[in-house]
Amino acid sequence: MEVVPSLESYAGPNDKHTWLKWTMAALIAVLNGYAAVMMYASGEWVFALLDLLVVSVGLYVFMNKKTYAHRYIFPGVAGMVVFIIFPLAYTIGIAFTNYSGANLLSVEQARNYHLKKSYKVAGGEFDFTLLKGENNQYQLLLTQDGRRFVSPSLTLMDNKSRSQAERQASLIDTEQQVTLVPLEGEPAFSPAPIREIVAHRTHLSELDLVLPEGGIQLTMSSLRKFAAQKPLYTQLTDGVVLKSGVMLKESNLLRDNQRNELMMPNPETGFYQYIDEQGQFVGKSVAPGFVVAVGWKNFTRILTDPGIQGPFFQIFVWTVIFSTCSVLFTLAIGMVVACLVQWEQLRGRGFYRVMLILPYAIPAFISILVFKGLFNQNFGEINLFLEAAFGIKPDWYTNPFLAKVMILIVNTWLGYPYMMILCMGLLKAIPDDLYEASAMDGAGPVQNFFKITVPLLMKPLTPLLIASFAFNFNNFVLIQLLTNGAPDIIGASTPAGTTDLLVSYTYRIAFQGSGGQDYGLASAIATAIFLIVGALALLNLKLSKADQL
Structure with missing residues (x-):
């Protein structure tokens, strides 16, 4: 064995x-x-x-x-x-946050961004020239109104080396104070090209240059300028006692050195905001903002904000109509064409099958772009024909109703071959005895189609029709390439068009908002789309009885 x-x-x-x-x-x-x-x-x-x-x-x-x-x-x-x-x-x-183009950072990142801000103080602005000598030695030459000051020889680290040293924690001092002296005659070093300044910008920006006159400190303000400036904000890590006697402890508390006011992060708005003597938020918010949890705010905006509610429900209704009509039109045309090409008395059936399947074989985006040219209002072949035959030039892209009709026409053209292929396969499963018995009873082709063919095809097609509905519900490519949602909906507070589907509407809110991309609202709408499509998937399982396997 x-x-x-x-x-x-x-x-x-x-x-x-x-x-x-x-x-x-x-x-x-x-x-x-x-x-x-x-x-x-x-x-x-x-x-x-x-x-x-x-x-x-x-x-x-x-x-x-x-x-x-x-x-x-x-x-x-x-x-x-x-x-x-x-x-x-x-x-x-x-979807439960205020994440947007204006609120991308964390609180710490927003604080550090503010701490890097500076403002100019008395002392003026100096033109700056980097002088390069031998053995990687540099000098800084500053000029103003004929006065010239030069620094002693310095060893500067390039950006890459300094960044690597910071990561390895081998950088002892990140700020270096350099005392300038008046320059008489010509400098010993020669001017370095601008690329040297760019290569050493990180180190140069951390230098504090001190003028011999009054000890004024200068910092780098641009690639060719040093100016007397101070940090705009100072972090008060130990808190502060307000004028009202209230002790305010907040690790992210900042003092505005120019206005001598305090500001701190507002967890309600996701921005730094100035506070009054009682510690209450007053005045405008200071960008950039940070991400905070907002609960159900984005979902309630969809239901309560007039600038969002109206466009959302209008787009939702159009999405359902578009998906339903697309399924019905493609099914009707695909089923009729499948019956015709299966007709045994039709000559050249193979040729017709190949030609009718071609729209499905060609990439969809190519067909959409071709139709976009055909429907051009001034130069498109469709309008040229309609004007020559009937004297009309429809505004396909500016009239909301005609734009929707155009979209349905194009999508029907793209989708009917799929339904035709499905029906061609299912037709072969219908016994010929049924048609022979029907013919003996005197029924014609039309009666056979509606009494035998359609009922026997609908049951196996139902799950596929639901899948087709779900696909068209999220048909982003068609809308984006053909109309991009246009024409726009008047009065909408977010980017919204009359031909937008929910998926393209979500995309425009997330990436095309004029006031900053609103990812939180877009995610809330995407969540709603998921629930709808998920419900369709469950319905599909029920109808196909796949959950009983």
Whole structure:
């Protein structure tokens, strides 16, 4: 009797290649651990957590004998988590924040941005020239109204070396004070080109130049200028006692040195804002803002803000109408054409099938761009024909109704071949005996079509029609290439067009907003789209009875 070796004998953890497996696993763990640390250090802790989770589970599955069978499905599950579940959860999370083009940073990043601001004080502005000598020695030459000052010889680090030194924590002092002296005669060093200033800009910007006259300090204000300026804001880490006697402790509290006022982050608006003597927020917000949780605010805006509510429901209704009409028109044309090309008495059926399937074979974006030219109001062939035959020139792109008709025409052309192919396959499953019995009863082709063909095709087609509805519900490419949502909806507070679908409306809010991209609102709408499409998917499962398998 022949003994068949078990699967574990070939791939078990105790085979001769165990050391190689563990070495590769250790290498993967180290590399991904480093990547996770780098992502966490850059503030992307969510992605760092995802990386650790996926890699840890993967290593456990591939290195544990008990989970051997799961090794074959883990890549698919991991892909679903990384590319479907995680983006969905991340989008839903953004929907509950004020994340937008004006609120991209964290509180710490916004604070550090403000701390880098400066304002000019008495002392004027000086023209700046970088002088280069031998052995990487430099001097700084400053001139103003005929006066010239020069610094002693300095050793400057280029941007790359200084950045590397900061990462390695080997940089002792980040600010260096240099005392200038009046220059008489010509400098010993020659002027360096502008690229030298650019290459050493980080170090130059950290220098404090002190004039011999009154000890005025100068800092770099541009590539060719040094000016007397001071930090606009100072961080008060220990808090401050307000004039009203209130002790205010806030680690992110800033003092405006120019206006002698205090400001602190407002968690309600996501911006730094000035405060009064009682610690209450007053005045305008100071950009840039930071990300804060806003709860259901984005969802309530959809339902209550007139500038969003009206366009949203208008676009939602049009999306449903567009998806429904697209399915009905493509189904009707595809089913009729499929019956015609299956007609045995029709000669050249193979040729007709090939020609009718061509719209499906050509990339959709090419067909859409061709139709965009055909429907051109002034030069398109369709308007030229209509003007010659009937004396009319429809405004396809500026009239909301005609723009929607144009979109349905183009989408029907793109979608009917798919329905035709489905119906051609399903028609072969209908027994010929039914048509023969119907013919004996005196029924004609039209009666056979509506009494036999349509009822027998609709049941297997129903799940596919729902899938087609869901696809058209998110048909972004058609709208983006053909009309880009135009014409616009008057009175909308966000970018919105009469031909926009919900998906293109969401895209425009996220990336084309004139007042700053509103990712939070766009994510809320995307969440609503997910719920609608998810409901359609469940309906599809119910109708196809896939949940009973």
